[in-house]
Amino acid sequence: MSVISEENVRGGSVFKDISADDEDWQPTEIESLCMNCYQNGTTRLLLTKIPFFKEIIVSSFSCANCSWSNTEIQSAGRIQEQGVCYTLKVRTKQDLNREVVKADCATTRIPELDFEIPPFTQKGSLSTIEGLLDRAVAGLEQDQAVRRATDPEVAEKIDEFIQKLRKLKEVENEFTLVIEDPSGNSFVENPVAPQKDEALTVSLFKRTIQQDKQLGLRADDDSDEEPAGNDLDTMRNEVLVFDTNCPECNAPASTNMKLVQIPHFKEVIIMATNCDSCGHRTNEVKSGGATEELGTKITLNITDSSDMTRDVLKSETCSVMIPELEFELGMAALGGKFTTLEGLLKDIKDLIVAKNPFVCGDSGTTDRVQKLNEFGAVLDKVIAGEMNVHIILDDPAGNSYLQNVYAPEPDPELITEKYTRSFEQNEELGLNDMKTEGYQEEN
Structure with a gap:
């Protein structure tokens, strides 16, 4: 043994x-x-x-x-800080071949059939969209022989529903697949990476207290009241340290957190994790202020390699676009970052080339791997200053920043625009359901 x-x-x-x-x-x-x-x-x-x-x-x-x-x-991986929800519009039979990682705590829904697989009713799996449908059919068929003998009417209705599920694989009509995972450990493949997937929407959400209890992050008898916040003056003057687990080796590690004032911008919270076991280091940035009334769109024309030294604050709600490369990185990727422009581009390259799970091992086709490697080579040229492109930071929450090297004078290569958020953007930020007025009258 x-x-x-x-x-x-x-x-x-x-x-x-x-x-x-x-x-x-x-x-x-x-x-x-x-x-x-x-x-x-x-x-x-x-x-x-x-x-x-x-x-x-x-x-x-x-x-x-x-x-x-x-x-x-x-x-055995750690539970992410936020939950994730993938919404996929299945339009062609090719979409059925998309690879899917579904954690056991994820909820799967097909709204058109009013069908839902509750969390913790299936084990975690690595499959495809077609595989998920086949697994759902197999689960419904499992006890049909007993049902036909004891309750023929229910068995007949289930048979009818099974036929509807099987018909989805013909993709005669578009249908929607929703995978909502409070642990943040589920994934749905983007087959056109590094380009934006028009059929796939990824959004992050804050777990409810009930979901925290289901994941074992809270005791079942824990109070539903949120803990009181720390004093801001204390946080500004001290580096707070709390225990966590390394995202790479899962060994015990420590995370340092501090409030930092960015010149000509606002206050942010920087969190850095160092692992003594494997040497892994990571940092993440959270906005220290409220969501701004207007969204922010920052456009920089990269003309020289010196632009790579500009400081960048990318919040977790910010998307990154490079029009010349037809590239768009959704706001759910990379999380919050406080780094340089060079560091941001290198993180993007690592995310879509080196750390892309759908091009590793047997999952990566030759054409796809070659395509992403070519895109990585183009990013290397941009970082080296051999290629002039525009980089756009679009943050509907208004909490992202790109350094103006001429501050306080205007930067001729930098354009900052303020805009009114759309209803869909407010919905993603959870602002449509947020009520901050009228409580006095109701009480």
């Missing part, structure tokens, strides 16, 4: 890349009860990494007495 050694834990991560060459890394074997014959069988646990789930636990049970076996995959 092999075990996870202390040396592996101290080495930084107990999660290893799958490799046929690593003979020393063996599954952990545990004697456990067989739920089929109630005699002892063997469970094998393998802690590893795959491109989609980062860290996973693969468990395989087998019983030598009755030959029953079972395999399960569980995500």
Whole structure:
């Protein structure tokens, strides 16, 4: 029986890349009860990494007495700060081939059929849109034989609904697939990356207290009242430190947080995480103020490599566009960043080329990988100042910033526009349902 050694834990991560060459890394074997014959069988646990789930636990049970076996995959990655919702308009049969990572806590809906798969009713899976439909059909068919004998009317209605689900695979009419995951660990493939996917909408949302309890982030008997905030004067003068887990190796780490005043802009919150186990470092920026009354659109004409040293604050609600490259990065990607223009472009390159989960391993086709590598080479030219392009930061919340190197004088290559948000943008920011007046009269 092999075990996870202390040396592996101290080495930084107990999660290893799958490799046929690593003979020393063996599954952990545990004697456990067989739920089929109630005699002892063997469970094998393998802690590893795959491109989609980062860290996973693969468990395989087998019983030598009755030959029953079972395999399960569980995500061992951290729960993200915000939930994510993917809304896909399925218009062609090609859309059925999109790869999907669905966490076990995600809710799947097809509004046109009034169909919903509640959270925690299915195990996490890596599949396609067609695979999700087939899995839903298989789940509905599972007990049909018993239903036909005990309740024929219900069985007949389920048969009719199963036919509707199967008909969706013909894509005779457009339908909508919604995957809402409060853990933020589900994904839907964008097959036209790095271009914007017109059929796919990605939005982030703040978890409710009930969702926090379902994910185990709050105790079931925890009060529904939000904790009181820290004193702002204390936060301005001190660096706050709190415990967290490393996003790469999941080892215990610490996050530093501080309020910083950006010249000629506003106050922001900078959070930096350093991991002593694997050396991973990351930083994220949150706006320290309220949502502005108007959105902000910043356009910079990059004319020289010196522009790469400009400071950039990209909030989590800001999208990035490069018209000359027909490229658009949605506001749900990268999160908040306080870096230089060069750093932002390198992060974009890493996101769509090096860290793109849908081009790793067997999932990446040759044409797609070549296309993204060519796009990465073009970004390298922009960073080196060999190619002049325009970069646009569009933030409907008005909390993003690009340094004016001529401040307080106007910058001839920088255009900042204020605009009124659309209803859809207010909806994404959660402002349409926000009521701040009239409470006195109602009470």
